Amino acid sequence: MKETTFDIQTLDTIFNNMVRTMDQSKNDIFIISEQSRQSFEEMQSELKMVKEDISRVITEGDYLEDMTRHSRRRLADVSKSFMNYSEEEVRQAYEVANDLLVRLSINKMEEKQLRHRRDELDRRLAGLMETIERADQLVSQVTTVVNYLTTDLKNVGEALESARHKSEFGIRIIQAQEEERKRLSRDIHDGPAQMLANVLIRSGLIEKTYTEKGPDKALAELADLKEMVRSALYEVRRIIYDLRPMALDDLGLIPTLKKYLTTVEEYQKGVTIHFRSTGQERRFNSNFEVSVFRLVQESVSNALKHANCTDIWVKAEWIHDIMNIIIKDNGKGFDQKEVKDKSFGLIGMRERIDLLKGEMNVISNPGTGTTILFRIPLRMDMIDY
Known part of the structure; x- marks a missing residue:
């Protein structure tokens, strides 16, 4: 008999450790999924900024290309009619054309880098989305296994049958707690709350009577009593709401x-x-x-x-x-x-x-x-x- 009990306890321990490990693994996967979602949102924001920069650089590049063509024509005119221009005008034409070429080259390089970054972000976003989907799928699969272990396999062996009885006992306790809360909520609402409301009304009538007679001290005390009763009434109703909200x-x-x-x-x-x-x-x-x-x-x-x-x-x-x-x-x-x-x-x-x-x-x-x-x-x- 003792040997059977030992085997059952050992089986129960092994089973619980296995379920606990799988449940922790599910939580770890969930954390990875949440972290991946956060990275995904951050990359989406960065990708949006990169696309805006690309649009800006392309617009600037188109402008520089137009200016470069214009400067080349100007340089060609100066070169053909070299004698008609001063040395300063010739030098300025060359410098403007060269400066525009440099700026256009830098613009193209920046556009290339931004496009590379955009493509890289697209690839990483696709990878993160795949990770998120796989993590969600793994959570679903692990949940299925855990549910199987904690339901179907509980019918195997006396130890797992005992665990099922413990679960049913816990369910009955929770249901009894809810019934007790409902009963207590109804009793307080129909009893103390109504009584306090009546006391509040009576205190108002007493206040009016004493106001007509004029004793200031008694009036102040009654005013304090009124506030105290109002607070008590509010507190009782708050307790009722905590026990079981009537609005539910x-x-x-x-x-x-x-x-x-x-x-x-x-x-x-x-x-x-x-x-x-x-x-x-x-x-x-x-x-x-x-x-x-x-x-x-x-x-x-x-x-x-x-x-x-x-x-x-x-x-x-x-x-x-x-x-x-x-x-x-x-x-x-x-x-x-x-x-x-x-x-x-x-x-x-x-x-x-x-x-x-x-x-x-x-x-x-x-x-x-x-x-x-x-x-x-x-x-x-x-x-x-």
Whole structure:
């Protein structure tokens, strides 16, 4: 019995190490792809400038050729009628013709160099594009293998069956957390929030009564009480919004994210949050929209708590049957090897993205900020009709 347990544990360790290695390789390929894209954009900018320089040089060359032909005719006239011109005029004609020839020669050389640089940039751009395409293809292939290893092969052996039970247990925990948050949000909204609103109204009536009687001190105290109650009411509603945004069911994912990030920015002085959504926005079922909202919420929360950043960029991309969510900050970054197995925030996000059958990539190094990319497939069973 002990021997069987040992074999299962060994198999589980080997399997997990293999999946972890392949997942890290996928992240490395993703980094190469992103770096190649950045180089591609920089080369495109340089190529544009080179083409503009070529156009300028060609225009200048045409002008110099016209001037050179004119100077040659002038020199020919001077040579034929040498006796009709002074020595200074003859010398000047030769110097002008020679100067134009030199300038034209330099112009042609510059044009040749620019054309060579343009051709070189075209070749390098083509090579980079091939690298990017191959990297994307490799990421897709590795993802397919990892998905196969983490799904189909989990049916092999008692150890992998145990891992599947652990995954199901984690899913049930997350679902229970969401249900509890929904219940707590409803209870607070119907209870304390309404009570505080009534207290605020009553304080206004008391203020009016005391205003008519004229006790300044009591009026000042009531004014302070009113502000305190208003702040408490605002805070309670903010907590409700954090637990489960009411706007999510009514407005949908993107408007709710925009409202949430605006609210966070108001509370976090010195931090600017930039939000952008591209592509055709769509409505999906509640579980999907809540999961995506929590991914963004946790990512932004981590950046605010740990990154010491001044700017956070959140971008949602709707691309056919894929949704990309990118959260980037300009904070202090972190060593992924040290944080990877210790951060419950990252673990929770990976569990959520696994539930959505998506991918999560984290790019960070000390001093370089952090970028998190979520790639989520949009399936027909997610659509909210």
